[in-house]
Amino acid sequence: MRILQIDKKDWSAGLEKSRKDYTLIGPVKEGNNVSKFKELAAGEEPDFSITTTTMSPKSVVFPQSEVMFTFTTDSASADCNIMKVPEKSYSPRAVIGIRPFDAVAMKIVKMNFDTPDYQDPYWCDAYAACTFIGLAITDPEACDFSTSTGTGPFDTSGLDVLLVDAGDYYLAEVVTDKGDSWIQSASFDQEADAESVEILHSMRKEAKKKIESTVEFANIDKKETLDLYNEKYWDSISFPCLNCGTCTYVCPTCWCFDIQDEMAHKNGRRMKNWDSCMFPNFTIHTTGHNPRNTKLMRVRQRFMHKLKYHQSKYNMGIMCVGCGRCVTSCPVNIDIREVCKQMNS
Amino acid sequence: MINPYLPYPIRIDDIIVESEDRSLKTFKFVFLDPKDEEKFSYQAGQFAEISIPGQGEIPIGLASSPVEKGFIAFTINRAGKVTSHLHNMKVGDILGVRGPLGNPYPWDTMKGKNLLFIGGGFAFTTLRSSVVYLLHPDNRDKYGAIDVVYGSRSPGMLLYLDELKAWEARDDINMHITVDGTDDPDWKYNVGFVPPVAEEKAPKSEGDTYAIVCGPPIMIKFTLPVLEKLGYDHDHIILSLENRMKCGIGMCGRCGIGEQLVCKDGPVFTLAEVNNTPKEF
Numbered sequence: 001m002r003i004l005q006i007d008k009k010d011w012s013a014g015l016e017k018s019r020k021d022y023t024l025i026g027p028v029k030e031g032n033n034v035s036k037f038k039e040l041a042a043g044e045e046p047d048f049s050i051t052t053t054t055m056s057p058k059s060v061v062f063p064q065s066e067v068m069f070t071f072t073t074d075s076a077s078a079d080c081n082i083m084k085v086p087e088k089s090y091s092p093r094a095v096i097g098i099r100p101f102d103a104v105a106m107k108i109v110k111m112n113f114d115t116p117d118y119q120d121p122y123w124c125d126a127y128a129a130c131t132f133i134g135l136a137i138t139d140p141e142a143c144d145f146s147t148s149t150g151t152g153p154f155d156t157s158g159l160d161v162l163l164v165d166a167g168d169y170y171l172a173e174v175v176t177d178k179g180d181s182w183i184q185s186a187s188f189d190q191e192a193d194a195e196s197v198e199i200l201h202s203m204r205k206e207a208k209k210k211i212e213s214t215v216e217f218a219n220i221d222k223k224e225t226l227d228l229y230n231e232k233y234w235d236s237i238s239f240p241c242l243n244c245g246t247c248t249y250v251c252p253t254c255w256c257f258d259i260q261d262e263m264a265h266k267n268g269r270r271m272k273n274w275d276s277c278m279f280p281n282f283t284i285h286t287t288g289h290n291p292r293n294t295k296l297m298r299v300r301q302r303f304m305h306k307l308k309y310h311q312s313k314y315n316m317g318i319m320c321v322g323c324g325r326c327v328t329s330c331p332v333n334i335d336i337r338e339v340c341k342q343m344n345s
Numbered sequence: 346m347i348n349p350y351l352p353y354p355i356r357i358d359d360i361i362v363e364s365e366d367r368s369l370k371t372f373k374f375v376f377l378d379p380k381d382e383e384k385f386s387y388q389a390g391q392f393a394e395i396s397i398p399g400q401g402e403i404p405i406g407l408a409s410s411p412v413e414k415g416f417i418a419f420t421i422n423r424a425g426k427v428t429s430h431l432h433n434m435k436v437g438d439i440l441g442v443r444g445p446l447g448n449p450y451p452w453d454t455m456k457g458k459n460l461l462f463i464g465g466g467f468a469f470t471t472l473r474s475s476v477v478y479l480l481h482p483d484n485r486d487k488y489g490a491i492d493v494v495y496g497s498r499s500p501g502m503l504l505y506l507d508e509l510k511a512w513e514a515r516d517d518i519n520m521h522i523t524v525d526g527t528d529d530p531d532w533k534y535n536v537g538f539v540p541p542v543a544e545e546k547a548p549k550s551e552g553d554t555y556a557i558v559c560g561p562p563i564m565i566k567f568t569l570p571v572l573e574k575l576g577y578d579h580d581h582i583i584l585s586l587e588n589r590m591k592c593g594i595g596m597c598g599r600c601g602i603g604e605q606l607v608c609k610d611g612p613v614f615t616l617a618e619v620n621n622t623p624k625e626f
Contacts, residue, residue, distance in 0.1 A: 068350055069351070073398055080439060081354070081439040081440055081441070082398075082441075083352055083396070085351065112596055112598075117594070117595070117609070118349045118594040118595065119346050119349070120349070120350075121347075121348050124346060125346070225603055225621070225622075225623070229623045255596070255598065257598070258591060259350075259402065259597070260401070261401050263399050268399045270398075275599070282589075283599055283625075285587075285589055286425035286428075291588065297625070304603075305601070308604075309604035310604075312604050313604040
């Protein structure tokens with residue numbers, strides 16, 4: 001599809017224009033050096049200075065807490081104990097400045113929530129409402145190992161538009177019709193000249209080269225599940241782990257969730273909340289028996305799921321895009337690249 | 346898009362106390378909307394999420410049988426928050442159900458074969474569903490000999506006692522009822538744990554018999570070697586697994602054992618399949 005050139009002085013006006021058709025969502029800095037994706041208030045712009053947000057943009061389609069149903073337990077009500085689907089808006093939302101690996105992560109999570117047998121309507125409707133206006137990574141962070149997980153700094157496979165910051169202007173590679181609709185809504189219409197297209201290609205090569213961190217996982221697929229499961233190294237890998245769950249919360253591909261009922265007097269709501277395989281409560285039975293009752297088992301579960309089970313179930317690669325968030329956020333420096341190396345060796 | 350988390354509204358139609366210690370009750374439910382009953386078309390071995398607003402949801406195997414129409418039934422042990430609340434509900438109360446969920450026992454694969462059911466304690470529910478299905482005139486001819494080994498701690502803890510006695514009197518099913526112990530001088534069935542009774546009474550496999558085993562972990566642990574001794578291959582031993590569940594549709598992630606999700610890929614697995622997993626259940 002076409003490639004456009006957007007002068008940076010026209011950027012804000014275009015963004016504002018697109019608000020008539022889209023809710024805008026983008027990366028912003030919050031307190032305590034935490035950055036995340038959120039709805040942009042009028043006049044607020046996505047902060048393109050952040051390369052990897054602290055929290056991944058998975059919350060755009062998979063909020064940390066979401067109301068699934070509301071209900072009343074008041075026996076005087078005709079609807080007592082009947083679940084009601086709350087009104088939700090799935091009007092178009094443009095996710096501006098999502099990084100290519102995070103958009104690929106959305107596609108991985110889609111395998112879980114949009115299946116031939118069941119579709120999670122909350123996730124699927126939110127995902128369908130999104131137009132992903134990605135921002136290429138020209139200056140990768142040290143922990144970025146996305147080129148070896150099947151994506152990369154300029155990967156368009158999860159995106160509708162790829163923006164590339166080329167100094168005074170953005171180059172916008174329109175990937176899908178959905179992306180084209182946003183471009184038109186923002187009234188960006190200057191076709192890029194041949195020279196600019198050349199710049200885009202060379203920047204892509206340049207960015208890929210800058211990523212030095214890699215993982216290899218081809219051998220993991222060949223190994224037997226139980227052989228990997230019974231390896232001795234899980235003891236040393238899990239030793240420092242605090243089971244804090246940070247890795248699972250910052251991860252763009254961790255999709256596990258809990259369902260909880262919350263009550264205020266007789267009014268209730270059924271919630272879908274992020275959960276984590278790092279927590280003992282995740283698997284404990286009513287009897288008190290816990291099939292993953294040790295830290296080692298929980299740490300092993302996370303890495304086996306990401307690097308082995310997912311591949312053997314779907315044959316679509318590993319469940320990791322190489323964003324590096326878990327590496328930078330881990331309080332005890334557990335590094336998935338090192339774990340992958342041991343599993344692959 | 347169908348919302349797979351939205352329960353069908355149901356009403357408690359009947360409550361039967363099943364055990365002498367009152368820890369087990371069978372709840373018969375009817376759908377508020379008869380159309381929901383059609384949508385809830387199930388096979389023996391499947392489970393459902395029973396949904397009590399304000400309390401939560403619990404995955405429970407269906408104790409009623411597909412050949413029984415107009416209601417669904419579950420036998421429920423009072424154990425945690427939701428089941429304790431349910432035990433205190435009364436006929437007429439409204440709640441919800443989601444399902445049917447998971448895979449049934451492999452009825453097509455087992456056609457023409459002999460079947461051995463081994464059950465212990467209150468894990469007999471989906472086995473009851475299976476036997477009622479098999480004894481129905483439409484189905485009985487499709488399968489070979491049926492043997493049932495079922496045991497509990499005491500006569501008063503056996504589920505569905507009237508039905509067990511009725512099956513005992515039939516000639517198209519071989520019942521081997523047992524209790525761990527009893528002081529009832531009139532007890533005319535077996536006394537002993539399930540594994541030794543199975544060893545003594547259950548048929549040998551000879552390749553044409555499937556064993557379906559449901560019971561507490563300790564019973565399963567000692568029953569599997571007995572089945573091996575009787576010649577059952579690991580792909581002819583069928584288990585129904587349990588793990589903590591929430592969604593029941595393969596999405597929330599917690600019931601995984603390796604790459605298999607107990608809710609969606611199971612809960613029915615052959616022993617051969619289970620042996621290939623990390624057995625985290």
